[in-house]
Amino acid sequence: MKKWPIFILICIGLSSCFTDDSDPYLLVQRPLNTDTKISIRAIQAFDDSTVWATGNGGTILKSFDAGETWETLTIPGHESSDFRDLKLFDKKKLAIMAIGSPAKIFRTNNGGMSWWMTYFNENPNIFLDGMAFFDDKVGVAFGDAMGDYIPILRTENGGNSWQMLSEKNLPLALPSEGGFAASGTSIRTIGKNKVVIGMGYPRGRVLYSEDQGKTWEFYLSQLGNKENSRGVYSMAFKKDPTKAKSYIGIAVGGSWEEPDNKDLIISRSVNGGKDWNILSESTPNGYRSAVEFAPDKNLVLCTGTNGTDMSFDNGLTWKNFSKDGFNAICFSPSGKFGYLAGSNGKVSRISFLEKE
Numbered sequence: 001m002k003k004w005p006i007f008i009l010i011c012i013g014l015s016s017c018f019t020d021d022s023d024p025y026l027l028v029q030r031p032l033n034t035d036t037k038i039s040i041r042a043i044q045a046f047d048d049s050t051v052w053a054t055g056n057g058g059t060i061l062k063s064f065d066a067g068e069t070w071e072t073l074t075i076p077g078h079e080s081s082d083f084r085d086l087k088l089f090d091k092k093k094l095a096i097m098a099i100g101s102p103a104k105i106f107r108t109n110n111g112g113m114s115w116w117m118t119y120f121n122e123n124p125n126i127f128l129d130g131m132a133f134f135d136d137k138v139g140v141a142f143g144d145a146m147g148d149y150i151p152i153l154r155t156e157n158g159g160n161s162w163q164m165l166s167e168k169n170l171p172l173a174l175p176s177e178g179g180f181a182a183s184g185t186s187i188r189t190i191g192k193n194k195v196v197i198g199m200g201y202p203r204g205r206v207l208y209s210e211d212q213g214k215t216w217e218f219y220l221s222q223l224g225n226k227e228n229s230r231g232v233y234s235m236a237f238k239k240d241p242t243k244a245k246s247y248i249g250i251a252v253g254g255s256w257e258e259p260d261n262k263d264l265i266i267s268r269s270v271n272g273g274k275d276w277n278i279l280s281e282s283t284p285n286g287y288r289s290a291v292e293f294a295p296d297k298n299l300v301l302c303t304g305t306n307g308t309d310m311s312f313d314n315g316l317t318w319k320n321f322s323k324d325g326f327n328a329i330c331f332s333p334s335g336k337f338g339y340l341a342g343s344n345g346k347v348s349r350i351s352f353l354e355k356e
Contacts, residue, residue, distance in 0.1 A: 026353040036345035042184035045332040054083035085184030095159035129179035140213035145173035183290035183328040185234040196273040198232025223253040247272040254287030282317035284309040295335035
């Protein structure tokens with residue numbers, strides 16, 4: 001017999017609870033009020049209390065009570081920027097990225113009371129898709145093809161300044177190749193030196209570096225089919241508990257133009273992002289823009305505009321978690337909370353109850 005704390009009965013009226021007999025956790029989804037109507041495209045939790053999010057309309061959101069209350073910020077003079085990614089260095093220090101054009105990256109050290117611009121590019125062809133950091137110093141950002149190359153930016157001072165790789169070290173681009181700035185998670189760092197980028201049209205390539213983004217090679221995610229709306233929207237990686245120094249990777253995609261179409265929506269890697277295999281059975285229920293492993297739990301979530309799915313076997317099989325659609329996912333580092341963020345300022349917090 002499964003035992004549940006008595007407060008689970010109270011939560012039913014306020015939240016949505018999802019489980020079946022085979023699941024190791026009860027997932028409780030609670031809607032939060034951000035008091036905004038923006039499309040949230042990136043969300044990150046620094047700890048169990050601190051969570052920041054960004055989106056269109058130059059809007060930045062922050063909460064220091066696990067999403068119970070939110071403060072809305074803007075950067076004066078940049079209210080029309082579309083902020084699609086962020087990186088938290090501590091509770092009040094972060095970098096945020098505006099896609100372009102112009103493309104911009106900002107830093108703050110005081111919780112958004114003041115900001116300074118650390119990157120600016122007004123080339124009409126610039127479009128940044130995401131950034132990822134190895135630590136508080138070294139980070140990599142990328143964008144859609146500009147001419148014959150994929151633009152790669154690097155920082156070695158925590159995003160206080162950025163440099164484009166020299167042309168000889170930039171990845172060669174396919175004609176009209178681009179990525180997706182859907183959730184800020186199509187670029188990921190793995191360990192101390194590896195960084196992986198998922199691309200979109202035309203082939204869904206995976207750009208791969210083993211020297212912190214200084215030089216690049218490429219592989220295929222199997223998610224591209226020469227349609228403009230297909231490719232890698234998000235990737236996530238975790239250490240393989242069965243193999244030393246190996247990482248399991250999951251890439252999600254599909255077509256935002258056909259969100260219920262289940263073709264080419266998920267691919268899986270068992271060698272850290274080099275080789276990928278399409279999953280065709282027991283898959284998520286359509287287009288997905290974000291995927292994330294929950295820390296210290298045997299759980300993966302992915303989400304898109306038509307719903308959210310969960311897996312308890314490292315992404316091999318999936319079941320629907322919620323019909324609510326979102327753009328982005330994050331977990332607090334402890335794994336206590338997860339957050340789903342989407343259009344119209346929608347944010348939900350996920351908590352977990354372990355079955356006894």
